[in-house]
Amino acid sequence: IHPAAAAAPDRHDSKKAKIISLKLPLASSPKLMSTPKRPPHIIFILTDDQGFNDIGYHSRDIRSPTLDKLASEGVLLENYYVQPLCTPSRSQLITGRYQIHTGLQHSIIRPRQPSCLPRDVVTLPQRLQEAGYSTHMVGKWHLGFYRKDCLPTRRGFHTYFGSLTGSVDYYTYGSCDGKSLCGFDLHEGESVAWGKGGKYSTHLYTQRVRKILATHDSTSQPLFIFLSLQAVHTPLKPPKEYIYPYRRMGNVPRRKYAAMVSIVDEAVRNITYALRKYGFYRNSVVIFSTDNGAQPLTGGSNWPLRGCKGTYWEGGIRGVGFVHSPLIRHRRRVSRALIHITDWYPTLIGLAGGNVSQHQGLDGFDVWPTIKLERNSTPRTSKMRAKRN
């Protein structure tokens, strides 16, 4: 355990909580309590190939003060699992199902492959739209695009801005499948966003998120933003000024990789700032997650875990993640409950006011009670699985 995580104050003391609530009678006045709660704004930030040791609170050589702060003020998920690869992990997040149930268990979807998320599976953003949310996706899709009805805008997002394939260039948005097939992959809705490239993608995407927040009325409709960053996947090409603070690091790929993490950190700082500025923060849930473990050959690190991206060792599937929300009263905690990337689907539908038990075929569990009520127990037990099967 990193010292910062261990030092996070533990709020298991229920007496303390009682004293606090007695001292603040206004905060719990019956009138306020009976007001029906508006569903929270949900901001889901997914990074690409960020390993277990690639965040400040796990590693001394990475600077990510914003992420460290948000995690320490929120609920740090220290027993959190994802899939070892991009497409399978993303498919689980967006369907709440294991990839063996969606046919996406065979590695990633390559640009030439006529494959995508099965169109009869109702996605998380579709469910959130049903619950009244305005849904927006910014960044990497990687869930297929060979037909129009595979596109993010046909799979539950009101707006989309980003790249449909994996491994896109951070500045030119060129994407190649072998040497013979290259294309420009930056899309706005269902059209090619010609002329919008040129800027490093973490900055470009953050700017878009800011714009969504600036133009949406925080009181009229709940918002779901899925920011799916291209960072910190290869190529290792961060703008130079971000490498400078790491110039003494001997390992050159790691130096550039660390710089990319710092840019993600700055992006999250800017987004949090915008959440406050435009009135979203107080009724928001921010979730941060990686999609899979890191690839050490290109600067990432999963230490002390064995294995890497693409393997079912812990280094491939144990993810960094946290939840930050002013709506969680007992925050500033480290949760050791088993939580899995498929769990976000039912959890977020529950938060949105939906009835999860009406949806058949989900592999995930609603883990909000585990996150919110500081329970180390989780619905994920082998007994439950046996019952479902």
Ligand SMILES: *[C@@H]1O[C@H](CO)[C@@H](O)[C@H](O)[C@H]1NC(C)=O
């Ligand atoms: C964050 O905001 C600052 C100030 O507007 C800007 O200079 C910087 O490029 C932004 N960073 C990212 C990653 O968006």
Ligand SMILES: *[C@@H]1O[C@H](CO)[C@@H](O)[C@H](O)[C@H]1NC(C)=O
């Ligand atoms: C949720 O759905 C289930 C199954 O349809 C139903 O039995 C239950 O009463 C519903 N719960 C609420 C609170 O509506």
